[in-house]
Amino acid sequence: MTEANGVVVRTRGLTKSYGTKRGIVDVDLEVHAGEIFGYLGPNGSGKSTTIRLLLDLIRPTHGTAEVLGHDAHNAPLELKRQIGFLPGEMALYERMTGRDMLRYFAYLRGMSDLGDADSLAERLEADLSRPIRALSRGNKQKVGIVQALMHRPALAILDEPSSGLDPLVQQEFYRILREVRADGRTVFLSSHVLAEVEHTADRVAILRQGHPAVISGLAELKAQALRKIELYFSAPVSPQEFSRLPSVRGVRVENSMLELVVEGMVDDIIKVASRYRVENVISREQDLEEVFLTYYHDNTEDVGEGT
Ligand SMILES: Nc1ncnc2c1ncn2[C@@H]1O[C@H](COP(=O)(O)OP(=O)(O)OP(=O)(O)O)[C@@H](O)[C@H]1O
Ligand SMILES: [Mg+2]
Numbered sequence: 001m002t003e004a005n006g007v008v009v010r011t012r013g014l015t016k017s018y019g020t021k022r023g024i025v026d027v028d029l030e031v032h033a034g035e036i037f038g039y040l041g042p043n044g045s046g047k048s049t050t051i052r053l054l055l056d057l058i059r060p061t062h063g064t065a066e067v068l069g070h071d072a073h074n075a076p077l078e079l080k081r082q083i084g085f086l087p088g089e090m091a092l093y094e095r096m097t098g099r100d101m102l103r104y105f106a107y108l109r110g111m112s113d114l115g116d117a118d119s120l121a122e123r124l125e126a127d128l129s130r131p132i133r134a135l136s137r138g139n140k141q142k143v144g145i146v147q148a149l150m151h152r153p154a155l156a157i158l159d160e161p162s163s164g165l166d167p168l169v170q171q172e173f174y175r176i177l178r179e180v181r182a183d184g185r186t187v188f189l190s191s192h193v194l195a196e197v198e199h200t201a202d203r204v205a206i207l208r209q210g211h212p213a214v215i216s217g218l219a220e221l222k223a224q225a226l227r228k229i230e231l232y233f234s235a236p237v238s239p240q241e242f243s244r245l246p247s248v249r250g251v252r253v254e255n256s257m258l259e260l261v262v263e264g265m266v267d268d269i270i271k272v273a274s275r276y277r278v279e280n281v282i283s284r285e286q287d288l289e290e291v292f293l294t295y296y297h298d299n300t301e302d303v304g305e306g307t
Contacts, residue, residue: 023061036180040194047160082153084149094132127139213295226262228260234277239251
């Protein structure tokens with residue numbers, strides 16, 4: 001690869017205003033080679049705007065965007081061919097069959113065959129034999145994904161790729177993304193739902209009103225999350241004993257069950273609990289959704305403005 005220091009996407013102060021309307025403001029991103037980067041934000045927060053800037057489909061008001069080591073605006077054709085793109089709102093060639101359209105894309109990309117198209121189509125259960133216009137939304141989306149990945153791009157930029165896919169196909173799609181990563185290639189993936197990136201992304205940026213409110217490893221983000229532990233005792237116990245422990249953020253009592261909201265280690269809790277007869281302990285996965293939603297707040301302005 002030609003990108004410097006393994007940085008595949010780099011934006012500096014990237015800003016796009018639509019007249020007086022905010023698009024994105026001062027976005028600084030670095031996406032590393034071989035990672036899946038999740039670009040999250042509510043409707044209208046600027047995901048598609050950022051992606052269009054990376055692909056040089058629109059020009060920034062300020063700032064710069066580099067892809068694969070070149071300014072997005074001056075990237076040579078050879079380099080652009082190493083990018084796979086799935087737009088948020090796809091305009092496909094409605095009268096062509098999926099296969100004809102993929103042949104056309106292969107031709108534009110200078111490919112000698114259809115690359116991975118057939119195996120991708122099979123795995124996603126995409127029907128390439130029917131005219132695109134005859135396909136349902138989800139089935140069109142599958143053809144779009146095949147189109148974006150068929151040439152084994154060094155960088156895949158996917159705008160809300162799993163919207164409209166049913167759960168089984170979604171799982172297969174996530175497997176495909178992990179294989180792309182295992183292959184040392186890079187995925188930039190936008191979504192407005194955490195679940196879509198939670199099981200694939202290494203790092204995420206969460207956009208809020210056109211600007212990343214946070215850029216973090218998913219594991220680090222998870223570590224910030226509070227955990228819930230339910231302790232089922234044989235007889236009611238005093239909640240105060242638990243609420244004064246340093247790791248306990250909150251206690252809820254229900255008969256002889258205590259539900260604790262916990263930050264960090266559970267050692268002190270277990271030691272206190274062990275003084276009583278414990279029937280069951282349920283420790284829930286840290287709730288990333290709650291962390292995520294805290295960054296989503298104050299976004300009333302964004303709602304309903306998506307394009
Ligand atoms: N062509 C345009 N003209 C004017 N304003 C625009 C245009 N495109 C986007 N915007 C505005 O820029 C902001 C960001 O829009 P964008 O489409 O990037 O959001 P998004 O995060 O992709 O949303 P969604 O989840 O709905 O796809 C919104 O406020 C939107 O109204
Ligand atoms: Mg969008």
